[in-house]
Amino acid sequence: MKEKRNAADIVWTLFLLIWTVSILFPLIWVFYESLKTNREFFQDVWKLPQVMNWINYEKAWQGYGIGQAMINTVYYVGFSTLIGTFLTAINAYILTRLEFKGRKLLWAAIMLSLFLPGINALVPQYILMRDLNLTNSLTGLIVLDSLGESAFFLMMLSGFMLSLPKELEESGYMDGASIFQVFFRIILPLSTAGIVTVAIFKILGLYNNFLSPFIYLSDPVKYTIGVAMYQASIMMQYKADWVTLFAGLMITLLPLVFMYVLLQRSIMEGATLGAVKG
Template identity: 65%
Template sequence: MDNKRSWLDPLLRLLLLLWAISILLPIVWMLYQSLKTNREFFQDIWAFPDALQWKNYAKAWKTYELGRSVLNTLYYVGGGLALGVFLTTLNAYALTRVTFRGRRFIWGLIMLSLFLPGINALIPQYVLMRELHLTNSLTGLIILNSLGESVFYLMLLGGFMRSLPKELEESAYIDGASLFQTFWRIIVPLSTPGIVTVAIFKFLNLYNDFLGPFIYLTDAKKYTIGVNMFHANQKMQYSADWVTLFAGVTIAMIPSLLIYMAFQKRIAEGATLGAVKG
């Protein structure tokens, strides 16, 4: 067994290394393309620039109005994160710590949604959003994303909450605490590791969300940065200013890359947090 494992370890490490290179290479390539002139780009896409063209970033920021897109994205991500994490925490508490009739049936329906492709809900969701006059609205997108609960987040945080001793709540009830006071003052502080993990996943999901803003936003002034860069890419068939586009895409990637690098350990642990704690 040891000989077999010693033979497989280098092979697995090699595969992981190749996988990492396949992910990093396009990012590095795009980074040094964004520092070229358009002439250098079309002459040789693999050659390094003769001089670093940092002005491409200033041009991208101004041409694509990235400042406005960043503010729209911050509002969408910030609002969706605050409301979404609160509702996920509240739902996980209700489904794992509160006993009521029909709880197992509700969990069953939630688990059933795992087998339904999310694409099937696009048309009903759009019709509902249109009837509620929430289309072309960042606030409407926040509401849609927050109320459309993710089974993964519920399972992750619910598994963590199940590990907390039931006696904590019983003591709080004896002391006269209400259900919400018990949730807010006892369960939430003790569940902070799980809540932070869910918040990180939600941030990455919201920041990288393209389909929702693309479908529901029609006003260019409300575009998030992902939708803005998509429309900038569509214009390349007329202008072919690829180095400026690469600079804009690089700017758009920076927040998610920073968050991932800062919390990569927590993200990796989060995938199994519910299973370990549950």
């Protein structure tokens, strides 16, 4: 029995090593390609650069608009996360801690939305955004993503709030606290772990969001990072400046890598606690 377990450990270790290499190798390859000249890139894509051409990063930041796109993305992701997470917390509180008629029916409708492809709402959303004059606007995108509740995030945060003792709210009401005071002073602080987890997942999703900015933004000055990189890749049909494109790609990856390194424990612990409590 022990030999079988050791053999299984070896197999899993090799599998994880292969998986790790398959993830890291493309990143490493893109990094050293971004430091080449275009001549070196076309001569041999596997050869290391003779000189580190950090100028490629400056060209990508300015020439391809990566710098402006990064500022736009920080504005879009930051406000969408703050507003959206706050609204998710309020919705989770109302659906899990308050009793009212139609609550179960509302939950059923929310669960039903999980089976509906989001692409189905694309046309009515665009018509609504157009009629409200919110197209070609980063603020309009913030409104769209903040008010568009996700059933996944709602279920995740509801798991945290459901685990809180009901006596906490009852004691607050006995002391004369209102519903909002109970929410802000009792429920919200005790649900911090779940709120942080939801916020992290929202940041990752919004940073990688391409479809909505691509559809609603027409001014290149307002592009987010995903749309800016797409436009840069389209330019490669007319100019062969691949090393600068690789440099821009590395710039877009750095925030995600740093975020994962700094917050990986919060992501894992928050997701695990949400699964247990839910």
